[in-house]
Amino acid sequence: MKHKVKFIIVLLLFFNGLTNAQERLIQKGNEKFESYSFSPAIDIYKKVLDKGYVSADLLRKLGNSYYYNADYKDAADIYGQMVADYSVEVTAEDYFKYAQSLKTIGEYDNSNLIMDKFIEITKGDGRANVFDEDRNFMAEIEENSGRYNLGPFEYNSPYSDFAPSFYKEGLIFSSDRDTGNFAKYRHTWNAKDFLDLYEVNVDSSSLEKVKKLGENVNTRYHESTSVITNDGKTMYFTRNNSEKKRTVKDDKGIVRLKVLRAVLTEEGIWGEVEELPFNSDSYSVANPALSPDEKTLYFVSDMPGSLGESDLYMVTVNEDRSFGTPQNLGPNINTEARETFPYITSEEILYFSSDGHPGLGGLDVFATKIKRQDFTGKILNVGKPINSNSDDFTFIFNEELRTGYVASNREEGMGYDDIYSFTETRPLVFDCLQKVSGTVRDKISNEVLVGATVKVIDENNEELLSVITDSDGSYNLELDCNKGNFVRALMEGYVPFEEYIGVSDGKPKIIDFYLERDNITAGFGDDLAKLLQLSTIYFDFDKYNIREDSEVEIEKVIAAMEKYPSLRIKVNAHTDSRGTDTYNLWLSNKRAESTVNYMIKKGISKDRLISEGFGETKLLNECSDGVKCSASKHDVNRRSEFIILE
Structure with missing residues (x-):
């Protein structure tokens, strides 16, 4: 009996040791995951799975690690296992990433079914609303397809090449092709070498057409996504957060990204490298792009106030090279997922990549018109062949030549990411x-x-x-x-x-x-509002500030007064009978004063204007206190008059 008890105790200690070892392994994997070290996190989670331990949280983090490394096939398999075995614990975001992964491997029907699940458990998510309202998005993508002839970029390597930007007669792009460090500083996100910026002059007769930018720009960590001003003297680019040749981590152990600015010196070297003031150690700022007039810098960030995993922002570039306050581009462009890699053309068309708007899978390239910084226009998926069921990103375009470049990690490429050249054959119809x-x-x-x-x-x-x-x-x-x-x-x-x-x-x-x-000079006492056929000047309920739709009507009165400098008018305001007599009189006076003040701000001399409120004392119909009237009848009494005094 004693031997049996000893055996049971030893067995329990053995299994307890296994459990503790698994827990320590999972904890280590979680630490890697939380610090964006997805490649080692994958290795650890797979070991735990091989030992027979599984949970919804482990599958979620393993699936996300694959997802963020653009390994959508394995991501779809893991998400599918989680949905099958742990359906109660599956979140809306799990369903969304599962649907995206299925699209990327070409399973569009299954993807739509999973998106229905996403919509079912989601409230107020912009991605769900767009998908639900536009079930025909694949047909729209097909309609936009076939507008580009895609070709190879002869300077690709077997490694990662992406993020082209126009520079002189060629490009600056990002690559991890330099393996001379023998992976000493390999990045743990995807187990790839760190990126540097390279210059290629496509029209050069030099044998060394591709060369790395100088050490003032490139470090042993990531440098990527650049944009150069039209005069070729200023460059904005992305770099890992680092100081004194060491990376800087936030309180979660994550190395963030920052945008820096460099100046081309008289010796032709990029120098005077400085951080932009809205960078932070606690969030990322990356992927700079300039407006055509170079007065606005666009970028990507997950700073507080972002709607999703990464959002597009803009900031004013002042004449003294300082900056304004960053502004989010808003919910029409930004979703709860990833928006990234902006590019703005000379015709003020914003191209960007997203996995939040309906697409073919992974990151797709989208376009929208943003003239006058209006970010409410229609978002178009640019279609095939620019987009594929893989990640497609860093799109740049010369509208004068109708040519450009885009990067993708599609299977037929030479390396992990490849740059492709293209020619536009038919413009997008926005x-x-x-x-x-x-x-x-x-x-x-x-x-x-x-x-x-x-x-x-x-x-x-x-x-x-x-x-x-x-x-x-x-x-x-x-x-x-x-x-x-x-x-x-x-x-x-x-x-x-x-x-x-x-x-x-x-x-x-x-x-x-x-x-x-x-006949505006008809005479004293005429109502200018009737002569000009003004629409009703409305005020919001219980308010007296001028509404935008009323500004249009008041502008007509201002135009008449500018045309006739001797014209003087009295602004009368009337209310309906709803509310007390005293309150209506006060409210009408405030509305009349507000109208006069608006006209004064627009340049009309205050000597030519007076105002008076009459409340409900001059009703035009029977709708007085105690008389039941329709809303339309009450509206007749709510009016403004512009009475000619001389």
Whole structure:
């Protein structure tokens, strides 16, 4: 009996030792995972699995390690095992990465099924909303495909080559081709050598066409993703966070990325390397890109306030080379996943890579128009062959030559990542364009008005374009049918008139304008609002600040006062009967004052303006206190008047 007890105790100690060893191994794997050392984390987690231990958390971290190393086949296998064996513990993010991995290996139907699971357990996620609203995204990608002829880049190596940027007659790009260090400083993210920046002059007759940039830029750690100013004298680039030839880790043990700036010296050497002020030891800043006028720097970061794993940001570059405050590009572009590698063309088209927008798998290249820093436009997947079911990224494009470069880790490449050259054969179509045409005529005589001006003004009261009517009094416009705009007709001696065109399906529209003769000087006591045919000037409930849609109407009054310098007016404001008499009188006075103050800020002398609020004392219908009226009847009494004093 004693021998049996001893045997059981020894057996328990043995299994307890195995358990403790497994726990220590898992802890070590987790430490590697948390510090982004995915390659050693994979090795450790696989050892644990081989010993027969498995859990949802272990599978999740192993799957994510494969995912972030772009090993989507193994990632899909691991995520699939987790979904099959631990369905209760699967998170929305697990489903999303599983769906992305399935797309990358060409299993689109299964990917869609997993995305349905993702949508089912997700609330308020932009990726889920986009996918659910646009189930036909594969057809849209197919429609955008075939616009590029893809070709090889003769300077690729068997290693990693990516991140091209235009420089002189060639490129600067990133590569880990220099293996002279015999992996002494190999990076633990993917077990690859660290990256350096290289220059290639494609038109050079020199035998040494590819050469490494100087030691002021390249270190023994990562240097990548660069952009050079048009004069060739300033370069922004990405580097591992390091100091005195040693990497700097944050409190989680992670070596972050930073953007640096270098200046080309008179000797032709990149020097004066400095960090940008919005870098941090606690988050990454990377992948710089410049706007065409070089007044805005775009970059990628996971700084506080980011919507996803990495977001696109912009920051103003001041004339004294200082910087403004970084701004997130917002939820139309940034998702809860990865947005990265921005590039802005001369026509202000932003290209970037993402695995959060619907694509073919992995990172895809997307494009959107950002004129006037408007980041709300349609996001287009550029299609095949630029995109594949692998990672496609670092897209750059010369719009004048219609040529460019892109990198990808697709299977047919020479190395881990490869650069490809391309020529665009058909431009992307970003806009839903609506043709608007018509004539401008005299309202009384019906005669056409030759030389009348027709303007397009957006909802922010900014003029977008202007045309002149021809000898037939006709005009032709093309509007962005994804946005609302005002079309305004003007002619000297006539009262301006406009019509609002909202978001539409793009079908052609005819608008004929009939202008009245300008009788603005009709006399004392006339209401300028009626003479100018102003729309109702609205205020938000219980507020008196000028709304954007009302600014358009007040601008017409300002235009009339600028045209007639002797014109003086009184701004009257009226409310409906809802609310107390005292409160309505106060509110109407504040609204009248607010209108006058707005006009003064726009340049109208305060000596030409007075204001008065009448509350509910001058109702235009029966809707007084105690009388039940519809909302539309109450609206009649909520009005502003611009009474001519002289």
